[in-house]
Amino acid sequence: MFDALAxxxxxxxxxxxxxxxxxxxxxxxxxREIKLALLEADVNxxxxxxxxxxxxxxxxxxxxxxxxxxxxxxxxIVHDELVKTLGEKAEPLNLKSKPSVILLIGLQGSGKTTTSxxxxxxxxxxxxxxxxxxxxIYRPAAMLQLKKLGEQISVPVFLEENExxxxxxxxxxxxxxxxxxxDVLIVDTAGRLHIDEEMLKEAKEIKERIHPDEVLFVSxxxxxxxxxxxxxxxxxxxxxxxxxxxxxxxxxxxxxALSVKGVxxxxxxxxxxxxxxxxxxxxxxxxxxxxxxxxxxxxxxxxKA
Amino acid sequence: KxxxxxxxxxxxxxxxxxxxxxxxxEERLILADIGVKTSLQLIDExxxxxxxxxxxxxxxxxxxxxxxxxxxxxxxxxxxxxxxSPSVILVLGVNGVGKTTTIGKLAKQLKDKGKSVLLxxxxxxxxxxxxxxxxxxxxxxxxxVKGSEGADPASVVFDAVQSLxxxxxDILIVDTAGRLHNKDRLMxxxxxxxxxxxxxxxxxxxxxxxxxxxxxxxxxxSQAKAFxxxxxxxxxxxxxxxxxxxxxIVVAIASELKIPIKYIxxxxxxxxxxxxxxxxxxxxxxx
Ligand SMILES: Nc1nc2c(ncn2[C@@H]2O[C@H](COP(=O)(O)OP(=O)(O)OP(=O)(O)O)[C@@H](O)[C@H]2O)c(=O)[nH]1
Ligand SMILES: Nc1nc2c(ncn2[C@@H]2O[C@H](COP(=O)(O)OP(=O)(O)OP(=O)(O)O)[C@@H](O)[C@H]2O)c(=O)[nH]1
Ligand SMILES: [Mg+2]
Ligand SMILES: [Mg+2]
Numbered sequence: 001m002f003d004a005l006a007x008x009x010x011x012x013x014x015x016x017x018x019x020x021x022x023x024x025x026x027x028x029x030x031x032r033e034i035k036l037a038l039l040e041a042d043v044n045x046x047x048x049x050x051x052x053x054x055x056x057x058x059x060x061x062x063x064x065x066x067x068x069x070x071x072x073x074x075x076x077i078v079h080d081e082l083v084k085t086l087g088e089k090a091e092p093l094n095l096k097s098k099p100s101v102i103l104l105i106g107l108q109g110s111g112k113t114t115t116s117x118x119x120x121x122x123x124x125x126x127x128x129x130x131x132x133x134x135x136x137i138y139r140p141a142a143m144l145q146l147k148k149l150g151e152q153i154s155v156p157v158f159l160e161e162n163e164x165x166x167x168x169x170x171x172x173x174x175x176x177x178x179x180x181x182x183d184v185l186i187v188d189t190a191g192r193l194h195i196d197e198e199m200l201k202e203a204k205e206i207k208e209r210i211h212p213d214e215v216l217f218v219s220x221x222x223x224x225x226x227x228x229x230x231x232x233x234x235x236x237x238x239x240x241x242x243x244x245x246x247x248x249x250x251x252x253x254x255x256x257a258l259s260v261k262g263v264x265x266x267x268x269x270x271x272x273x274x275x276x277x278x279x280x281x282x283x284x285x286x287x288x289x290x291x292x293x294x295x296x297x298x299x300x301x302x303x304k305a
Numbered sequence: 306k307x308x309x310x311x312x313x314x315x316x317x318x319x320x321x322x323x324x325x326x327x328x329x330x331e332e333r334l335i336l337a338d339i340g341v342k343t344s345l346q347l348i349d350e351x352x353x354x355x356x357x358x359x360x361x362x363x364x365x366x367x368x369x370x371x372x373x374x375x376x377x378x379x380x381x382x383x384x385x386x387x388x389x390s391p392s393v394i395l396v397l398g399v400n401g402v403g404k405t406t407t408i409g410k411l412a413k414q415l416k417d418k419g420k421s422v423l424l425x426x427x428x429x430x431x432x433x434x435x436x437x438x439x440x441x442x443x444x445x446x447x448x449x450v451k452g453s454e455g456a457d458p459a460s461v462v463f464d465a466v467q468s469l470x471x472x473x474x475d476i477l478i479v480d481t482a483g484r485l486h487n488k489d490r491l492m493x494x495x496x497x498x499x500x501x502x503x504x505x506x507x508x509x510x511x512x513x514x515x516x517x518x519x520x521x522x523x524x525x526x527s528q529a530k531a532f533x534x535x536x537x538x539x540x541x542x543x544x545x546x547x548x549x550x551x552x553x554i555v556v557a558i559a560s561e562l563k564i565p566i567k568y569i570x571x572x573x574x575x576x577x578x579x580x581x582x583x584x585x586x587x588x589x590x591x592x
Binding site for chain 1: 434
């Protein structure tokens with residue numbers, strides 16, 4: 001029943017854990033193991049420190065459920081706190097306008113174009129009339145990539161391949177969407193660094209010209225410690241309403257979820273779980289919490305007890 | 306245009322060596338993605354060195370740390386081997402790390418050195434991957450062999466090798482589809498591609514480059530392990546170092562897996578590829 005983390009904590013704590021309450025000594029030893037586990041899962045160092053402080057307050061003196069050990073109880077407290085931080089349950093898209101506009105932003109290679117197509121297919125299945133557009137005027141064959149994905153899912157893709165003004169393409173796409181009665185316009189953008197001021201300005205400009213209902217920040221689940229700086233810069237310089245976590249089909253522990261959610265406060269709405277267009281699902285905080293802690297059964301064990 | 310957010314290492318200047326300093330240093334190493342295990346190890350070694358060498362100030366300590374890292378990395382910095390003609394470079398990595406872009410940059414550099422270069426578009430899976438490489442071939446002014454979308458990558462590689470031999474060209478660079486290292490079927494495909502190459506040109510590929518994204522955290526170790534297990538990775542290319550990510554994970558990879566680092570990517574333009582320089586890399590880590 002025990003998983004790696006619980007075992008590590010157990011061996012760090014030794015016999016003290018037999019007591020009915022979580023005392024300070026038990027806690028400190030346990031928290032060190034938890035801190036290392038979170039860092040190994042790529043949660044940002046500063047986020048970890050704050051998180052551990054919170055946990056300490058919550059866990060000190062907590063009563064241990066009958067039938068489980070203090071270790072299991074501690075892991076459960078951490079898990080629940082993680083789920084809470086991650087947002088309890090998946091938040092749906094908030095699409096109010098007609099047509100509604102979804103703008104995708106993020107670093108190079110994070111999965112924006114793929115996610116655009118995945119979203120289009122999802123919304124189409126819900127009966128919506130969807131238009132895709134790419135305003136990536138930089139990356140070789142970026143527009144063609146979206147065009148091909150659009151063909152795969154029979155969703156029209158609006159392109160202006162010779163236009164050199166990204167915001168203008170977005171505006172033209174929106175005009176078309178309005179005129180032709182589309183329900184949703186999805187705008188794929190070029191990858192950009194969070195420290196490239198000119199490119200951030202471009203993203204902001206696109207956003208201001210088309211007033212998106214949702215600005216989704218697309219983040220790679222394998223990202224390391226820099227995730228907080230990246231997410232923060234995009235949020236401050238462009239603005240976002242939600243997050244999509246891609247490549248969760250990797251074996252990455254996905255601590256980036258906690259970092260990005262923690263620093264922006266914006267909900268994580270979807271998870272990309274593969275290269276295929278159907279590999280897309282709502283974000284499940286509890287699954288990712290277990291994954292970050294590298295654990296399986298402890299939580300359900302405590303819940304059942 | 307770009308304002309690099311400095312990690313501000315100056316806070317470590319002119320201090321006494323105490324527990325707090327070690328803790329802050331450890332934090333700094335982890336924040337650079339050096340990895341928990343490797344960071345703890347390094348700090349441990351620093352504690353010992355401090356005693357042994359009777360170090361007094363933080364500046365001395367920092368110098369020792371830098372030397373350690375530089376030594377470690379310089380053991381695992383290497384040049385590209387392309388003396389054989391023909392020689393083949395196989396490029397691998399997970400999704401979106403920068404394989405195709407790196408190939409475009411590399412083709413240009415090799416061409417500028419007077420080599421005749423051929424590209425093989427063996428990513429037949431991702432939408433418009435072939436056309437993307439075609440643009441790079443044009444930019445670098447080199448030839449490309451491609452199949453149709455959905456074709457067997459190994460058969461594209463076979464065709465490319467034949468074409469290379471027929472024309473007597475020097476270097477073939479093979480672009481492959483992004484694949485996650487935890488997907489068995491995709492990983493096995495690499496073996497098949499490699500087999501085709503070594504059957505047609507004994508001794509090749511002379512380079513199997515694993516491309517890693519500097520933004521990647523601990524997972525890069527898992528990537529490097531898995532790719533190394535499936536094939537003989539000869540070197541690493543660390544991309545996207547023009548961001549703020551430090552790419553410290555290569556320190557962990559060098560120390561744990563002993564794979565040399567060959568190039569760094571520092572932008573999206575064709576000239577944005579540099580040989581890996583351990584000295585500069587370490588100075589950057591601490592900038
Ligand atoms: N395994 C896996 N691969 C993914 C996922 N999402 C995207 N990818 C792959 O990641 C790579 C990059 O995806 P793109 O959609 O091209 O990324 P992008 O953000 O549009 O890239 P740029 O436009 O260059 O900035 C491609 O190989 C995709 O197939 C995912 O959830 N899982
Ligand atoms: N800033 C920056 N961007 C880079 C660098 N190298 C590649 N990129 C960008 O990263 C994105 C992905 O690059 P690709 O070359 O398509 O990556 P790939 O590994 O071939 O991707 P897949 O084939 O989809 O797995 C593109 O937007 C590139 O322009 C780099 O060194 N710095
Ligand atoms: Mg794209
Ligand atoms: Mg590619």
